[in-house]
Amino acid sequence: MPLTPTLDLVRRARAAGTGTGAFNVLQLEHAQAIVAGAERADRPVVLQISENTVRYHGALEPVAVACLALARAAKVPVAVHLDHAENPGLVHEAVALGLGSVMFDASKLPYEENVAATRAVVDHCHRHGVAVEGELGEVGGKGGAHDPGVRTDPGEARAFVAATGVDALAVAVGSVHQMVTRDAVLDLGLITRLRDAAAVPLVLHGSSGVPDALLTRAVAAGMTKVNVSTHLNKAFTRAVRDHLAAHPDDVDPRRYLTPARTAVAAEVTHLLGLLDPR
Numbered sequence: 707m708p709l710t711p712t713l714d715l716v717r718r719a720r721a722a723g724t725g726t727g728a729f730n731v732l733q734l735e736h737a738q739a740i741v742a743g744a745e746r747a748d749r750p751v752v753l754q755i756s757e758n759t760v761r762y763h764g765a766l767e768p769v770a771v772a773c774l775a776l777a778r779a780a781k782v783p784v785a786v787h788l789d790h791a792e793n794p795g796l797v798h799e800a801v802a803l804g805l806g807s808v809m810f811d812a813s814k815l816p817y818e819e820n821v822a823a824t825r826a827v828v829d830h831c832h833r834h835g836v837a838v839e840g841e842l843g844e845v846g847g848k849g850g851a852h853d854p855g856v857r858t859d860p861g862e863a864r865a866f867v868a869a870t871g872v873d874a875l876a877v878a879v880g881s882v883h884q885m886v887t888r889d890a891v892l893d894l895g896l897i898t899r900l901r902d903a904a905a906v907p908l909v910l911h912g913s914s915g916v917p918d919a920l921l922t923r924a925v926a927a928g929m930t931k932v933n934v935s936t937h938l939n940k941a942f943t944r945a946v947r948d949h950l951a952a953h954p955d956d957v958d959p960r961r962y963l964t965p966a967r968t969a970v971a972a973e974v975t976h977l978l979g980l981l982d983p984r
Contacts, residue, residue: 709774710783712807713837713873715750716907716931725925725981728752728909729974730789730935732759736942737773739967741780743974749982750783751974754933755805756790766796770803787839789933797827801834809876809909813841817862824870832871839909839931842866843878857896860903867904874931875900876909879924890915894927901928909933914940922980932981938970945969 719726727744731737731753744751753773760766770786777784788800788808797808808831812823824840831838843858858877867875877900879893890912901908907930913921914937921932945966949956956962 709777710785712785712787720907720930725932727978727981728754728931728933730754735963735967737776739970740974741776743971745781747975747978749978752785752787754787754789766799801836807837809839811841821869828871837873839874840872841876860899863900864903867906874907874909875904876911892924897927941969941973942966
């Protein structure tokens with residue numbers, strides 16, 4: 707199937723009132739599992755490569771080329787996205803490699819600096835037909851982000867979208883990155899106000915900490931693109947540990963990475979069904 711632009715998937719989901727699952731790729735097994743899970747669910751999916759993953763691999767191109775190849779071979783629409791890039795140079799590289807969208811995160815900067823930096827990225831990406839996700843209100847990694855003071859203001863979101871031209875907006879509504887428990891509390895009323903104010907698809911980061919029922923309610927309230935990473939990593943690692951506990955003499959990584967890949971695929975299928983129940 708031809709590579710699908712992320713914005714096409716997200717706009718269709720927004721129009722239908724459903725969600726689009728966007729799952730982070732750490733290495734090839736993750737990417738294969740995500741595509742397999744999406745095919746089993748018969749739902750589109752977004753493969754995401756974060757700046758942290760690029761740092762881990764030492765380069766964007768190898769993991770990006772692998773994801774693009776898997777996307778083109780998939781039986782369902784698959785998009786490839788650069789996630790949480792803070793370096794404009796990495797954004798330019800992603801555009802040159804053919805990724806369909808980027809998430810540029812300048813949310814740690816003061817508002818006006820965030821606007822200026824994001825606008826420059828949008829101008830470059832739009833010249834090449836690439837969509838941009840921005841962030842307003844910081845989705846933290848530990849604590850803090852549950853404080854209403856760091857949540858996204860609807861009026862500011864409206865102004866930010868108009869000033870930057872972003873195609874989607876990541877907002878802070880109560881979730882936190884890298885949560886290993888699923889007990890985050892989202893402000894559903896704020897999500898609806900942001901949906902009405904921003905007029906572009908909203909993106910939920912830190913979704914691994916959100917329980918299933920609340921993910922469904924978040925989509926109904928106005929979230930469209932739902933990012934998941936840590937939850938899949940937990941499933942992957944649990945499967946590896948279980949296999950090695952049962953087979954302590956195994957030294958061939960294929961023996962324990964295979965059940966890990968299967969476990970991630972099952973979680974992807976489950977989550978996609980929650981976001982787009984049809």
